[in-house]
Amino acid sequence: MARKSADSIWSSVCQQTLRKEINPLTFNTWFTNAKPYLSSERTFGLAVPNEIAMEYIGQHREQIEFALRDATRIHYDLEIAVRPDGSIPSKEELERQYDATFNGNGSFQIGRLNPDYSFSTFIVGSSNSFAHAASVAVASMESPGNYNPLFLYGGSGLGKTHLMHAIGNQVRRDFPNKRVVYVQSEQFVNEFITCIQKNDFEAFRNHYRLADMLLIDDIQFIESKERMQVEFFYTFNALYESGKNIILTCDKPPQSLAALTDRLRTRFISGLTIDIQPPDYETRIAILKNLCRSHGVDIEPDVIEYIASNITSNVREIEGAFKTISALQT
Structure with a gap:
């Protein structure tokens, strides 16, 4: 029954909204093969064949969530799962996924940094030299308050994630006693949804608020999620007031995050905000x-x-x- 309901919702959303608003080539290439499912009462899932499809559909996350809200009057969070075999996650898999969010000690897993992303492999040019210099300074840990938070923004594929991983990799190497926590915004949101379902927030809060350095990629995904913004506001304050580093990446400047609360927007602007432009x-x-x-x-x-x-x-x-x-x- 849930499967039929998900199909019906997705068909309506595509026909009434997405097919009209999204470029036809993009829609036909990436959206038509996505298979819908209901992950929970407030989570709508799309199973896609590969990570490329996940990336392209993910670029329209806010648009999809608004369309789902208009069609159902339910504030769904979008979940995207890579399923090369063309299947959708079973109920048992979803339950294991929620349980796997926690490790054996009841705390969250730390995201994996890409070891290939380092400052030595980053090509510096006029479009990114300021962002590179600031990232190197943050990674040195010499004056952690000077660039806090560090907010890197720009279009997709310009090196924001590379610099973020380079910061994390260098700090983990040079300061092994520092607790570096990296997470993609989508994972951050999914973990918070799990906490809501379990009605248990202690492990989530301890995991992020006890970090020495917190790196969150694509922070724009929390923009339309009110409860998530409230939770992140208190996490941000806990880290900032303790003198811990916060590094964020985004596809737009803080001033353009229209659905973000003013108190979060002003905190993002209070540090160092850097625009990364396309390479010359x-x-x-x-x-x-x-x-x-x-x-x-x-x-x-x-x-x-x-x-x-x-x-x-x-x-x-x-x-x-x-x-x-x-x-x-x-």
Whole structure:
């Protein structure tokens, strides 16, 4: 019955709203293969075949949640699950997922930092030099209050996550006694939903409020979630007043987070807010040459110049073009 209800809701949302508002190519490529399910009374799930689909659909999270609210009058939180076999999570899997949020000690698992994201692998250019310098300063832990919170914002694929992971990796290496907690905003929200379902918030609060450094990626996902904002407000205050570092990434500046409460917005603005712009031509060339060196691939200079001249929006697309050319050469 829940499966039928999820199908009915998703069909209505797609036909009445999403198909009209989202670019047809994007909708047909990523949305038509998503399979809906109800994860809980307040969580609407979409099962997608791969992480690329999850990323593209995730970019429309707020739009989907508003459409769900209009169609059902229920404030659903969107959950996206990667299911390569085309299935949807069973009731037993969802129950295990909620239980797995906690480890054996009743506390939350610490998110995994990508070891490949370091300051040495980050290509610095005019569009990101200030963000890089500030991130290096934060990672040094010399004056933790100077850049607190550090708020990095910009479009997708410009290096915000790379710098965040580089900060976390360096602090964990240079200050092993410091407790660094990294989490993606989606995971943060899902953990909070689990706490609501269990009516147990102690482990959640201890996990985040006892950190020496808290890194939250894509903080914009809490924008339309009122209870989550209240919880994060108190977490932010607990860390800030204790002199702990807070690093946030977002796809827009704090002033543009219209659905964010004023008290959170002013706290985000109170630290160092840095805009990361798309890389210039010279930086794009440097990124491609660095990719060639690190992967042991030789690409003709004119091909590198062609890619750098035609792909200008973000680093991720440049990396995708490089991988395509590399695959064609093997």
